[in-house]
Amino acid sequence: MAKKKSAKKQKLSWRARxxxxxRRWGLRTAIWAVSLFIFAVLIFTVINPPTTYTMLSEKRRLGAIDQDWVPMEAIAPVMARAVVAAEDANFCDHWGFDVKAIRAAIEAGGARGASTISQQTVKNVYLWQGRSWLRKALEASITPVVELAWSKRRILEIYLNIAEFDEGVFGVEAAAQHYFGVPPDRLSARQAARLASVLPAPKQRSASRPTxxxxxxxxAIMDGAATIDRDGRARCFQ
Structure with a gap:
């Protein structure tokens, strides 16, 4: 009887160990995962993302892509304003999610999008294209952290350099040369608006052959860009 109790005790002790x-393994894994996630966000405050999942996918599909990084100082201010006017007019006033736009999208029955530039940047840098609850959940988790770590100007700079403007054409430098044969700091207000008009569906729209x-x-983008410049909604990135 004593031997049975001892064996049972040893078995319970083994299970407890x-x-x-x-638990220790799970805790260590969680700590490493969180640390890696924070590092992946902080590193891009000073280093430009070398590529994205979408760029890699398109490079495999097409054989090559066109993309050259340019700093915000080398991009015409009107281009930045045009993209914000087209995609996220309240960019300077929210913390990653535009609650008003989300409500409007719900009221419209999901017929319109409500993703902010911050969300789109997170999706492009860290995640993948397509619709899924997992991607949306990850996007919603990462966006507030990016908003805390990066300045609004940095978010917009990264977005302008990784957004796709035509098949295999990524970033405003490649787009400006591809469509108009000029560097991005020479873009006019109309050219900037034409580039912004293809977002976020560059495979269905063209800046050179607009419908x-x-x-x-x-x-509307040209008017919006002028408006946010006048009313101060461009203050966080200019």
Whole structure:
């Protein structure tokens, strides 16, 4: 009887040790995962993202892509304003999520998008394209951290350098040369609006051959860019 109790006690002790080891392993894994995540966010405050999942996918598919990084100082201010006007007019006023836009999207039955430039940048830098609950959950988790770690100007700088403007054409430097044959600091207000008008669907739209609806969108973007410049909604990145 004593031997049975001893064996049972040893078995319970073994299970307790294994459980303790698993807990320690789980805790260490969680700490490493969080540390790696924080590092992956902080590193891009000073280093430019070398590539993205979308760029790699397109490079495999097409054989080559066009992308050259340029700092914000080498991008015409009107280009930055045009993209914000087109994609996220309240960019300077939110913390990564535009609650008003989300409500409007819900009221419209999901017919319109509500992703901010911050969310799109997180998706492009860290995640993948396509719709899935997992991607949206990861995007929602990473976006507030990026907003805390990066300045608004940095978020927009990265977005302008990694957004796709045509098939295999990534970033405003490549886009400005591809469509208009000029560097990004020489873009006019109309050219900037035409580039911004292709976002976020560059495979369905063209800055050189805009559709009738896109022409109207270009005019609206030009007006919006001028408006956010006047009312101060461009203050965080200019």
């Amino acid at each position: 294994q459980t303790q080891r698993l 009738t609806s896109q022409v109207r969108r270009i005019a």
